[in-house]
Amino acid sequence: MSDLVLRPPTLDDEREAYAASAELAADGFQFLLADGDWAAQLEQFRREAVGDVPADRVPCDFLVAVVDGTVVGRASVRHELNDWLLRWGGHIGYGVRPQFRRRGYATEILRQSLARLHELGVEKALVTCDDDNVGSSRTIERCGGVLEDVVPGPDDSPALKRRYWVPTAPAA
Numbered sequence: 792m793s794d795l796v797l798r799p800p801t802l803d804d805e806r807e808a809y810a811a812s813a814e815l816a817a818d819g820f821q822f823l824l825a826d827g828d829w830a831a832q833l834e835q836f837r838r839e840a841v842g843d844v845p846a847d848r849v850p851c852d853f854l855v856a857v858v859d860g861t862v863v864g865r866a867s868v869r870h871e872l873n874d875w876l877l878r879w880g881g882h883i884g885y886g887v888r889p890q891f892r893r894r895g896y897a898t899e900i901l902r903q904s905l906a907r908l909h910e911l912g913v914e915k916a917l918v919t920c921d922d923d924n925v926g927s928s929r930t931i932e933r934c935g936g937v938l939e940d941v942v943p944g945p946d947d948s949p950a951l952k953r954r955y956w957v958p959t960a961p962a963a
């Protein structure tokens with residue numbers, strides 16, 4: 792899967808990023824995580840990546856997954872955990888556009904996101920998903936995730952959450 796590139800978004804990605812956002816909204820998944828027009832969002836992503844964040848946020852990388860010039864998905868890689876992320880959100884969030892699913896892209900996005908955390912000195916990543924999200928739990932298990940527990944979700948999303956710890960070092 793070496794043809795999938797996980798990289799920060801650019802001005803040229805605007806149209807596809809908004810298309811992906813509309814498609815993933817149907818799954819109740821928030822693809823874009825910043826405010827304002829596209830240029831303002833890129834600026835917010837840049838600030839978050841260098842840790843210029845409010846007290847209740849952690850540094851994170853917003854990365855688009857690109858295959859043959861097309862945005863197929865995205866990852867949010869949080870450099871550390873706060874209380875909310877430790878309980879529910881985890882280090883890494885990802886989504887793949889519906890028309891590009893079942894091709895191994897989520898697995899590759901998670902693999903590259905884990906490598907990014909490894910670079911940052913995080914040895915084990917917490918990755919969570921809804922208990923009934925078979926595609927996501929299989930993705931996490933394929934990347935070496937070990938189930939820690941299954942916990943009630945936050946008030947605004949009461950579905951049970953599966954919490955996995957995943958080693959970030961590349962498989963030997």
Ligand SMILES: CC(C)(COP(=O)(O)OP(=O)(O)OC[C@H]1O[C@@H](n2cnc3c(N)ncnc32)[C@H](O)[C@@H]1OP(=O)(O)O)[C@@H](O)C(=O)NCCC(=O)NCCS
Nearest residue numbers: 820885886887892893894895896897898920925926927929
């Ligand atoms: C969950 C999601 C990321 C999976 O993306 P994907 O690119 O299709 O996943 P992959 O192709 O890498 O598949 C990984 C594994 O999950 C399995 N899988 C993927 N979708 C599945 C589904 N709907 N049902 C059952 N198994 C599924 C694949 O078969 C594969 O397992 P295998 O190698 O043992 O066969 C994608 O469906 C998605 O974006 N959903 C909406 C957003 C979301 O739920 N994000 C995760 C939040 S925690």
